[in-house]
Amino acid sequence: MPDCQRLTTDGLQALLDALRARGYRVIGPTLHDQAIVYDDIHTLDDLPAGWTDEQEAGHYRLTRRRDAALFGYAVGPHSWKRFLHPPVQRLWRARHEDDEIIVVAEPAEATRVALLGVRACELHAIAIQDRVLLGGDYRDGHYQARRRDNFIVAVNCAEAGGTCFCASMDTGPQAQHGFDLVLTELVGDGEHRFLVEAGTPEGREVLAELPASPASDAEIAAAEALLAATAASMGREMAAGDVRELLLANLEHPRWDDVASRCLTCGNCTMVCPTCFCTSEADSSDLTGTETSRSRHWDSCFTMDFSYLHGGSVRASGRARYRQWMTHKLATWHDQFGTSGCVGCGRCITWCPVGIDITEEVRAIRETRDGAPT
Amino acid sequence: MANRRATPRLAVWKFASCDGCQLTLLDCEDEFLGLAGAVEIAYFPEATRGQLRGRYDLSLVEGSITTPHDAERIREVRRRSAHLVTIGACATAGGIQGLRNFADVREYAAVVYARPDYIATLATSTPIADHVSVDFELRGCPIAKHQLLEVITAFLAGRRPVTPAHSVCLDCKLRGNVCVMVAHGTPCLGPVTHAGCGALCPAYHRGCYGCYGPQETPNTVSLDPALEALGMDARDRRRVYRTFNAGAPAFREESDRHDP
Ligand code: SF4
Ligand code: SF4
Ligand code: SF4
Ligand code: SF4
Numbered sequence: 001m002p003d004c005q006r007l008t009t010d011g012l013q014a015l016l017d018a019l020r021a022r023g024y025r026v027i028g029p030t031l032h033d034q035a036i037v038y039d040d041i042h043t044l045d046d047l048p049a050g051w052t053d054e055q056e057a058g059h060y061r062l063t064r065r066r067d068a069a070l071f072g073y074a075v076g077p078h079s080w081k082r083f084l085h086p087p088v089q090r091l092w093r094a095r096h097e098d099d100e101i102i103v104v105a106e107p108a109e110a111t112r113v114a115l116l117g118v119r120a121c122e123l124h125a126i127a128i129q130d131r132v133l134l135g136g137d138y139r140d141g142h143y144q145a146r147r148r149d150n151f152i153v154a155v156n157c158a159e160a161g162g163t164c165f166c167a168s169m170d171t172g173p174q175a176q177h178g179f180d181l182v183l184t185e186l187v188g189d190g191e192h193r194f195l196v197e198a199g200t201p202e203g204r205e206v207l208a209e210l211p212a213s214p215a216s217d218a219e220i221a222a223a224e225a226l227l228a229a230t231a232a233s234m235g236r237e238m239a240a241g242d243v244r245e246l247l248l249a250n251l252e253h254p255r256w257d258d259v260a261s262r263c264l265t266c267g268n269c270t271m272v273c274p275t276c277f278c279t280s281e282a283d284s285s286d287l288t289g290t291e292t293s294r295s296r297h298w299d300s301c302f303t304m305d306f307s308y309l310h311g312g313s314v315r316a317s318g319r320a321r322y323r324q325w326m327t328h329k330l331a332t333w334h335d336q337f338g339t340s341g342c343v344g345c346g347r348c349i350t351w352c353p354v355g356i357d358i359t360e361e362v363r364a365i366r367e368t369r370d371g372a373p374t
Numbered sequence: 375m376a377n378r379r380a381t382p383r384l385a386v387w388k389f390a391s392c393d394g395c396q397l398t399l400l401d402c403e404d405e406f407l408g409l410a411g412a413v414e415i416a417y418f419p420e421a422t423r424g425q426l427r428g429r430y431d432l433s434l435v436e437g438s439i440t441t442p443h444d445a446e447r448i449r450e451v452r453r454r455s456a457h458l459v460t461i462g463a464c465a466t467a468g469g470i471q472g473l474r475n476f477a478d479v480r481e482y483a484a485v486v487y488a489r490p491d492y493i494a495t496l497a498t499s500t501p502i503a504d505h506v507s508v509d510f511e512l513r514g515c516p517i518a519k520h521q522l523l524e525v526i527t528a529f530l531a532g533r534r535p536v537t538p539a540h541s542v543c544l545d546c547k548l549r550g551n552v553c554v555m556v557a558h559g560t561p562c563l564g565p566v567t568h569a570g571c572g573a574l575c576p577a578y579h580r581g582c583y584g585c586y587g588p589q590e591t592p593n594t595v596s597l598d599p600a601l602e603a604l605g606m607d608a609r610d611r612r613r614v615y616r617t618f619n620a621g622a623p624a625f626r627e628e629s630d631r632h633d634p
């Protein structure tokens with residue numbers, strides 16, 4: 001950490017002010033309805049000081065910390081896709097006037113948004129959605145506009161959540177790239193400070209405006225120890241190296257029936273997953289038939305309509321739908337986009353109402369696959 | 375598709391119900407103002423006597439079938455309707471009055487009425503689709519205004535209404551709600567319930583009550599241990615499915631599993 005600076009909490013407030021002065025809307029973690037969700041941040045008081053989360057399969061509770069850490073929790077139910085690839089997006093409107101039909105495409109909304117408190121797994125998730133929505137021949141103009149003017153302030157995780165497994169997926173807990181600034185929060189010894197490093201020229205520019213001082217060797221060592229401890233305390237793990245081959249070789253494994261008996265086909269896992277990008281389009285018209293509009297909204301491979309082709313749904317059973325989700329995330333994503341579709345954030349485990357655990361499902365198949373020791 | 379040259383005739387019929395769904399229609403007054411001339415609306419809220427006349431392009435039917443007379447009348451409505459759409463839990467699943475299906479209706483009548491022999495009623499409350507063919511079912515207790523408008527608009531435009539049959543959870547997440555089940559420990563029927571309300575109750579920190587009946591592929595058996603773990607005993611788990619959509623097969627089977 002050569003260019004590592006330190007900021008006090010006042011220094012962090014100065015960062016918020018600097019971003020707002022540059023015209024950014026700042027979004028970050030806030031307390032809402034007994035969870036930590038992303039929303040507008042004006043001052044440090046908007047951050048969940050002194051709170052942490054307890055996460056398990058199908059279980060999330062906020063609890064008090066002993067200190068006043070501002071980022072002392074893992075990821076919550078929202079992900080940044082709520083802002084970058086929003087749940088509902090109008091695409092166009094059309095109006096019938098006399099004998100003419102006037103079509104107006106929805107302008108792409110170019111907003112200057114700073115994302116504060118982006119975790120390592122989430123940086124990877126954003127990079128994945130970039131690849132999916134901007135990487136091919138067909139680019140999503142709305143996503144492109146929303147991504148164009150971002151300032152990303154990452155935060156290294158000082159604590160792993162109960163369902164986190166980024167260390168297995170090689171996506172965390174340390175932010176490596178994809179940020180303008182990265183913070184490591186150090187609390188204790190009666191001091192509250194943030195080590196900060198820049199990842200881009202704009203990040204350096206902003207950092208230069210802040211009341212920062214060089215970090216000491218002891219502070220840098222403390223930050224490194226903290227990250228090593230986080231990596232060693234992941235709530236979950238998954239042997240990810242050969243999972244693609246494992247799943248594709250076991251498409252008829254009885255475990256798919258077992259998980260289907262538990263799966264509610266409710267779709268929560270796909271909604272909370274920061275990489276799931278699927279949408280459907282729907283038209284709406286007014287009663288007189290003069291105005292109509294088309295919107296797209298998040299959809300999920302757990303619905304029947306999702307795979308509806310002429311005459312019926314291709315994936316009618318819960319087994320087929322769960323298998324689609326898991327093999328897409330962990331196997332066919334590699335073929336389609338060159339990486340895993342899972343960054344190990346653990347959201348699908350925490351927010352599944354019946355606690356279905358993707359790492360556990362992989363383990364069960366691994367342990368009982370054809371040729372596995374019994 | 376409706377014939378756009380002639381003014382489509384829309385009729386509203388009432389069977390055994392509380393009128394809540396029709397109130398939703400009245401609540402669409404503002405939207406209908408723009409429609410003056412596009413549709414002719416004939417209300418038959420209490421038309422249980424007398425002759426039915428004419429034909430209707432679209433009939434909206436509220437309520438369930440609970441009397442021999444109504445079982446006849448719905449056939450007449452069907453004969454006179456090019457399109458028949460049932461609206462609400464009564465019409466699509468038998469409604470709250472479908473609870474009689476789990477009991478002896480003669481006993482009920484004896485308790486409630488001074489002269490039960492004057493009461494001509496069927497032993498069951500059944501959805502309209504058990505009696506005549508139905509072109510489209512709109513769920514809810516009561517139905518959602520925006521969905522009713524969508525059904526009528528889609529009919530006028532000759533397209534399929536967009537009223538997805540997936541779980542409430544999907545809408546809950548689109549809305550940005552924090553899951554009350556996972557984060558608050560509040561039991562919720564959202565995962566097994568048909569969307570339509572926009573996940574209203576979880577937005578106000580309440581569990582879903584299942585107003586829209588079962589979703590397209592409900593797995594109530596799997597949800598059951600989770601409800602139990604959140605403090606619902608067997609009696610609660612039976613009763614929670616015996617409300618507005620007690621007669622919907624998936625809910626009925628689940629509640630039956632918890633019979634003492
Ligand atoms: S599959 Fe689950 S753990 Fe992996 S990125 Fe999606 S929500 Fe996170
Ligand atoms: S897992 Fe399902 S919802 Fe997610 S990206 Fe794949 S197909 Fe889409
Ligand atoms: S998965 Fe890793 S990077 Fe993401 S919140 Fe958990 S510890 Fe942090
Ligand atoms: S795995 Fe869990 S969250 Fe996903 S559809 Fe099944 S029950 Fe719902």
Ligand code: SF4
Binds near residue numbers: 554563576
């Ligand atoms: S609150 Fe209820 S409807 Fe919403 S996601 Fe949770 S279980 Fe589903």
